Amino acid sequence: MLLFLSMLETPEEQSKFTKLYETYRYLLWYVAKDILKDKDLAEDAVQEAYLTLTRHMDQVEEVDSPRTKRFLVTIAKSRAIDILRREHRIEVTEFEDALGDISGGDALDDYLAVERYEQIVEAIRNLEENYRVVLECRYLHEMSEKETAETLGLAEKTVNVRIWRARKKLQQVLSEYREA
């Protein structure tokens, strides 16, 4: 644990961390519980989320800002998904051999350009969390692939695949909306 602690070095960071803990612990627990369906595992996810946060304090600005809130929620969701995977409750297949497909273009831009905004939001809400989390890291929090990999505890290569799959999935959902 001290390895994590050593990454927060100043009293300012400590103070900020304390405020973040006091402000968001229950929210994060609720978000994690929604994924894990287990109070105790959700608690573990929150703990891991705060540990992960110690490595990303530089990305946190105002404690009470919506941006910070979303950032923490993304981290909590990613930790919950990770625990879910460890508990073997879901099988996450990475399809590493599908990397070749990534070079091919996708039509998400086209969909985003023509679909109604409300439909896009709803399509995102209907995405599975493991897809949403990676999109949130990459596009909402504007993380690089490396930062996304660090946040999610994945290899960069895996992140690349997941982003691709998430975009494909979103594209698929939007396509279904269009047909409906």
Add this chain to the structure above:
Amino acid sequence: MSLNINGKRLLSEALADAMDRDLADVPAEEELEKQHRFSKKFVRRIKQIEQGIGDEDGVKAGAAGKAEREAETEKKDGVNKEQRRGFASRGKRALRYGGMAAAFVCVIGLAAFLSVMGRMGASKKNFSGGSPQLEDTEEKGEQNGIDSGDGVYEEAVDTVTDDEKASADDAAEVPTDELEEMTKEDAPAGAEENTDFVGEPMAPGWQEQLLAESEKAAALISWHLTAVYDGMSFALSSEVAGSGETGAPPAPLVSVSRIYEVYCRESAGEWVRVYHTDRDMSRCEPDTAWEDEYFMQELNMTKPGTYRVVRQVNSYRQVLELTLDRMD
């Protein structure tokens, strides 16, 4: 596979909106507090982060620091990590195989320092927080559902004279701001005498000093036995003193460990340490109360007798005396 600028912006906004809409359904924090109370283990670990991250004196991080701390511990206690693990695993093995035989076990709980205070009760008006159980410890035991029908009753311990207490107080006084440094290996003043280990008798006067420190700890947090489960484990409740009356100075911060030492009274009356582990401190909010459960076998409380269990409260040690009547 990158989105164009507009696509990125749109996706970013949509992701934010989607999350905000999800979070709009989250109950208020007050409601969530009713749904879930974070475990002590969770709070302790979060507090460890809080305590460690701003330590200007430098937290010894990483494997090197850990190895260094381990070496210090080994030097101080004369026991290495493997040996400590041995005690823990021995306790667990004993629990596994000895649990079934642990019938008709009766435990008498008594906060020794409280009993001392009980003797002093009337003259210490500022000790109201813990005084009820001091003035009539037998009654307190019954209130806790640990009556003689369960083979449990309480008795006072009168082991500390005023002179002994006074000298021990001087030795035990450690500034509270040193608390954080004491969470692992350090001990209050006098600890340097404590170089013996499990199975060996303690230095003369050591227990008396322990009780004197316990008295100070009592002003910060109460501690008493609340339940015995199947003769195998027991629960101890703790309650942190509040800030008191309006306008009173704020209550001092309290950090507390779980039981880290257990002493057993031998037939000759001397106390022998039978259990020892690291102190893992966690900070407590004022006016909070909780229960900790302990397995007797894990604490090496494997035979009938009188035991003193010890925990750390800020810079003081707090003592509770428990007696196992019999173990079939």
